[in-house]
Amino acid sequence: MGNKNDKKERINVVYSTNPNYQYEYNQEEEQETLAPEKQNLRVTLDSKQRKGKTVTLVQGFIGTEEDLKELAKLLKNKCGVGGSVKDGEIIIQGEVKEKVLTILRDNKYRAK
Numbered sequence: 001m002g003n004k005n006d007k008k009e010r011i012n013v014v015y016s017t018n019p020n021y022q023y024e025y026n027q028e029e030e031q032e033t034l035a036p037e038k039q040n041l042r043v044t045l046d047s048k049q050r051k052g053k054t055v056t057l058v059q060g061f062i063g064t065e066e067d068l069k070e071l072a073k074l075l076k077n078k079c080g081v082g083g084s085v086k087d088g089e090i091i092i093q094g095e096v097k098e099k100v101l102t103i104l105r106d107n108k109y110r111a112k
Contacts, residue, residue: 033063041111043100055083056097058090058104058111078103 072090083092104111
């Protein structure tokens with residue numbers, strides 16, 4: 001086990017042509033996403049490059065793309081608006097900063 005050769009650490013190896021495919025590694029390697037209470041999220045309003053529409057940005061998430069998308073989905077559902085994930089940020093449509101902060105805090109995230 002001491003040898004950190006990636007190929008030897010892989011479990012359930014399945015080769016995929018999907019460029020975003022993540023190999024499964026042994027449990028100790030999987031600590032990628034920080035626990036909500038360890039996250040330091042910044043929630044800001046932004047209207048630059050958005051055709052004058054204001055959006056709420058959530059930045060500073062540390063973790064997997066999958067977990068980020070999960071969080072974005074939660075925020076979009078709770079706010080009843082659309083949004084997306086881009087470059088490690090969650091973009092929620094509209095001026096919903098206070099609502100987003102409340103939802104994040106209710107889910108034990110550290111956010112300001």
